[in-house]
Amino acid sequence: MMHPLFDAAAPIPLHALAAMAATLLGAVQLLLPKGGFLHIVMGRLWVAGMAVVAVSSFFILEIRLLGPFSPIHGLSLFTLVVLAYAVHAARRGRIAAHRKAMIRLYCLSLLLAGAFTLLPGRIMHQVVFGV
Template sequence: MQMSPIIAVHLTAAVSALVLGPVVLWARRGRTQHPRLHRALGYAWVTLMVMTAVSALFIRDFKLPNIGGYTPVHLLVPVVFFGLTRAFWKLAKGDIRSHRISMQATYISACIVAGAFTLLPSRYLGQMLWRQWLGLV
């Protein structure tokens, strides 16, 4: 597999969401809160997550265990949509605590866990990291 435009979009959106997530979460925590920053960056983060999830549907890998080219990591696509929908639903109901928990869970599962899977030596980004950049494996 090589870098295609859809992989470039997916990779850019995913890495951006990974970096932006903690900033969004920080903007509503601590002694000084920044609600306008939190809201603006939050919408940007949600947009990046939707871009990541939708683009993932167009990336298939027939080398790993799969069903029609979809590997187990693709199960995180509905997790992202469920988490974002639940977070906005809770926000609309005024349940800020559940909104925060849902967004944190979405960040951890979709950015941290999925990111860890992409660094496996058999995955595209893992091959770039371990073989090309570090000269290992």
């Protein structure tokens, strides 16, 4: 069932697999206790995964609404900025700002944007629904 994804042009498989991993890791991260070693290690992995998702999106140019780009590229830029802000906030001890930014980023950049990948005609729709 994953063949439509693996048959897609690069970097789509990398982008999708990183997004799936970040979605799962983020969900676990939200459920685990905060502030300890495991939270920090998993958080770093999540940030790295999100950076891969965002950066790889700039090389996916199938939907061209603004020159070679689409609105999703704006979301990717937003994601990179918020990742940097949230990491900086955590390092400065501004935990409430860190938490708020990370939760919003997870919901907006992974869950909401991910839902759009399930629309008919998209690769992830084929993977999930077999159509």
